[in-house]
Amino acid sequence: MALKRRELLSSTIAAVFAVTTAACATTVTGALPWTASAADPPKPVTPGGWLYFTPEEAGVVEVFVDHLIPPDPKTPGARDAGVAVYIDRQLAGPYGSSAGLYMRPPFADGSPQQGAQSALTPAARYRVALAALDQHCRQRFAGKSYRDIPADQQVDLIRQMEKGSLVLANANARAFFEVILKNTQEGFFADPIYGGNRDMVGWKMIGFPGAIYDYRDWVGRHNERYPNPPVGIGGSTI
Numbered sequence: 001m002a003l004k005r006r007e008l009l010s011s012t013i014a015a016v017f018a019v020t021t022a023a024c025a026t027t028v029t030g031a032l033p034w035t036a037s038a039a040d041p042p043k044p045v046t047p048g049g050w051l052y053f054t055p056e057e058a059g060v061v062e063v064f065v066d067h068l069i070p071p072d073p074k075t076p077g078a079r080d081a082g083v084a085v086y087i088d089r090q091l092a093g094p095y096g097s098s099a100g101l102y103m104r105p106p107f108a109d110g111s112p113q114q115g116a117q118s119a120l121t122p123a124a125r126y127r128v129a130l131a132a133l134d135q136h137c138r139q140r141f142a143g144k145s146y147r148d149i150p151a152d153q154q155v156d157l158i159r160q161m162e163k164g165s166l167v168l169a170n171a172n173a174r175a176f177f178e179v180i181l182k183n184t185q186e187g188f189f190a191d192p193i194y195g196g197n198r199d200m201v202g203w204k205m206i207g208f209p210g211a212i213y214d215y216r217d218w219v220g221r222h223n224e225r226y227p228n229p230p231v232g233i234g235g236s237t238i
Contacts, residue, residue: 041233045085045195051092052123056145057130058084063147065184067155075205076198078184086187086196087126087180096123118175125171125179132171133157191233203230211235 050058062084071077078084090096098121110117120128137146137157146154160166164174187196189203191211197203200210209215210230218226 042193044193044234045089047082047085047195050088052096052126053084053088053091056134057127058088060130060133060146061087061126061180063154064158064180065187067151067158068181068184069188076201078188080198081188081201082192082196082198083184083187086190086194087183089195090183090186091123091126097121122179125176129168129171129173129176132168133173133176136166136168193233200230200232 053061062079065078065083065087066080069078069081069083071080094100103119103121105119107117107119118125134145137144137149141149141153146157157166158177161173161177166173168176187194188201189206189208190196192198192200202208203210207226208230209218209226209228211233212231218224
C-alpha cells in the first residue's frame, strides 16, 4: 500500500530532525554556558558628516523631523536627538537600497496592508521627494527653500502632506510623509548605537530601561517611573 503524501512528509521531516539533532547535540552540565560581554552588537554609527544626504537635504530633514517630534522643556526634539543622522545612515545602508527585498516589476499601488509597492527604494524616495519639496517651496515662497521659510509655513506644509492635499511634482507627498514619520519614530526610540536617540533621550522620556538583562522586578509596577539609567545594546549607560 502506497504511503499517503502527508505520512511521507511527516516521516521525512522526522528523519531530518533526528539527523540534525544528533549532529548538533551538546551535553551541558552544571550551568548554562555563558561568557560575559560575548555578544556581537551592531557596529556603532560614526558621528559627524553625512553618508547619503547632501548638506542641503540634511538641513531640510533636520527641520522636518523636529516638527514631527518637537522639543519641550524636559526633552530635546528629533533634531538634537540625532534622528536625521539615524535616517542618513539607514538610507546609506541595506534599508536604503531595499537589499533583500523583491524589487522587480510589475509595480502598482496596493492596499495599505500590502506595504510598499513602489519601484523606488527608500533612499531614492527621499531624494526625489526632497527635490520635489524644494522645487515647490522655491516656486511658492519667492525662491526660498523649505528650511528658510517661517516655521508656521513649514508646519502647514507638513499638515498638507499628511492629509494628502499637497501636490508635488514627480513625488507622492502623502507617501513620503508616512515614510519620514516612521523613520523619525524609529530614530527617536531606537538604540543609540544606530545614531539616533542621542543620550537615550527617547528612552528616558518614556522610562524604558533599554537592553538590561533582568527587568522582572519592574514588569508589574505600573505608573511608577523607572529610576535607573537605561542601558544600550553595547552595555553603556548615560
